[in-house]
Amino acid sequence: MIVRILGEGQYSVAEGHLDELNRLDARLQSAVEAQDEKGFAGALRALLETVRRLGAPLTPDSLVPSELVLPDEDMSLAEVSALLTDESLIPG
Template sequence: MIVRIMGEGQLDVADGHLAELNSLDDELLAEMEGGDEAGFRRTLGALLEAVRRLGEPLPDDALEPSELILPAPDASLDEVREMLSDDGLIPG
């Protein structure tokens, strides 16, 4: 799946890593609902780092449609809240 981290670029992440990413997404959603700013920052960083670690960066000139768009590392809690669906940032 093609994942875009806003402000950074796109990465190709194998579908087999979706469970690991969903676990972090669930944790992020719980921290947001609880208003845990420190936990939100920590988990957002961990989620983005996992995508960077597990994904293969696409060339800057690649124009692939992103199946998943994640917020920038410095996104606010409110900005991320606006991006959420009922399933969090990552469907499933």
């Protein structure tokens, strides 16, 4: 699957890592719902670091649609809250 981190680029992440990403996404969702700024920052950082670690960066000139779009680390809790759906950032 192709994951875009806003302002950074795209990564190709194997589908087999979806469970791990979903666990991190659930942690992020919980922090946002609790309005826990510290928990939010740590959860977002962990999610993005995991995508970077597990994924292979695509070249900037790649024209591949993203299946998942994640916020960058500088987004606020309020900004990320506006992006969340009933299924969080990562559906499934």
